[in-house]
Amino acid sequence: MVRVAILGASGYGGSELLRLLGAHPEVELVGFSSRAYAGRPLSAAWPHIDVDTPFSEVEEAVAEAELVFMALPNGISMELSPRLLEEGRRVIDLSGDFRLPPAVFERWYGMEHRSPGWYEEARYGLVELFRADLPGARLVANPGCYVTAATLALAPLVAAGLDGEIDISAMSGVSGAGRDAGGTAFAEVNENLKPYKPAGEHRHTAEIELNLARVRAQGPEPRTHGPARERPLVFTPHLVPMTRGILVTAFVTLLRQVTADGLRELFADFYENEPFVRLTAELPQTKGTYGSNTVWISQRLDERTGRVVVFAAIDNLVKGASGQAVQNMNVVYGFPETAGLQTHGIWP
Structure with a gap:
């Protein structure tokens, strides 16, 4: 004990x-x-x-x-x-x-x-x-809460060297601001949805960039170290009127072509045997992670634009x-x- x-x-x-x-x-x-x-x-x-x-x-x-x-x-x-x-x-x-x-x-x-x-x-x-x-x-x-969801959503693409421009939109429940945070009174957040600290202002931006730089240096096997190559990304958080949960939607411009089947296989291989990573074809919902230590990840290939959209949901207070x-x-x-x-x- x-x-x-x-x-x-x-x-x-x-x-x-x-x-x-x-x-x-x-x-x-x-x-x-x-x-x-x-x-x-x-x-x-x-x-x-x-x-x-x-x-x-x-x-x-x-x-x-x-x-x-x-x-x-x-x-x-x-x-x-x-x-x-x-x-x-x-x-x-x-x-x-x-x-x-x-x-x-x-x-x-x-x-x-x-x-x-x-x-x-x-x-x-x-x-x-x-x-x-x-x-x-x-x-x-x-790690930070937004960081956890965003990094795990993007790591397979980054490790495979597929990532070009990355644009992350993330939404969090009010508990992410802490128990004593100002600006989270019921009248302010109820029936309201608002972005905050956009355009490189949120401190989790640096942490996500550093994590992805480490993954980029490691390559497809997430176990070793190498020189980190940081690359700027866009991160825009939003406050949503719910108590807990984070949903990340990440838009990634691909550096080379990949099929939808290849994309699913890439994520499955990367997170094989990870007990707290749930990969499904269903789109994630925050309530599906409520109280658990699991990240729920799903991805879509937009063949019209050649971009990948990755979704990740976590309970911000647990995972x-x-x-x-x-x-x-x-x-x-x-x-x-x-x-x-x-x-x-x-x-x-």
Whole structure:
């Protein structure tokens, strides 16, 4: 049993970690913290959980932990993680603090990176593409939610060298903005659909580009490393009036011709035996992934324009955050990769 603590357990990501880790056969949850709810019972933040154990301060929450999940706002993990790592603990960070090279992070996140030396220690936790990096890792950077869906949608095409111009349109439920986010009041989002941070403004753009550069360097076998060749892409996110879920629609100009059958075979070969990748001819729906750690991917060849359209759906709080973090933990410790995780969504 791995002794685990959750920092930031009163946020949406923290809530999903509580749910998933509470049912994990290899985990003992020994502490959880919240700045907003410190000293108050868990049920004060999450009334659906009938537990009166109080939220602890950080020091008490991590005192017995071997592994700490950081479900905290950007900028906090880079300050807390180095000390925890130096004390011999492992860290899985759900924020953006260790996903990008420090100089790139500072440009896209608009803040100084206060632990740049630890970036080289971090392993990027997109298991389906970079699984070989993770066993025994001390510090894991959990990918962004949009990034997860977009990268997995595009990786087979990129690895095969088929991708020319890439244009991504993505839609997310309101929980992606976090529990304390402004501008997500019911009156603002209900019966409303709006784009935000378009034209290269959203910070996940850089993370998607870096991931695809790594895939481009690896080629069709997603297990090794090589020099990354970044290529700009268009990423346009939208906020939709639902609680959770992400749907990505990616438009790809092909560099050479491919048949519809060849396209299906390409994706099937690339994701063969991946437990959390569902490839079907049916078009993805976010409700089909609700509560699961699965990404649902489907593709279409537009023979009239010579472009490929790839669709991907995930639950932004599970495969896009906490479920992926648990999947990373499973690989780090050598547990069965599916331990504590669901491959089927909840319907309706």
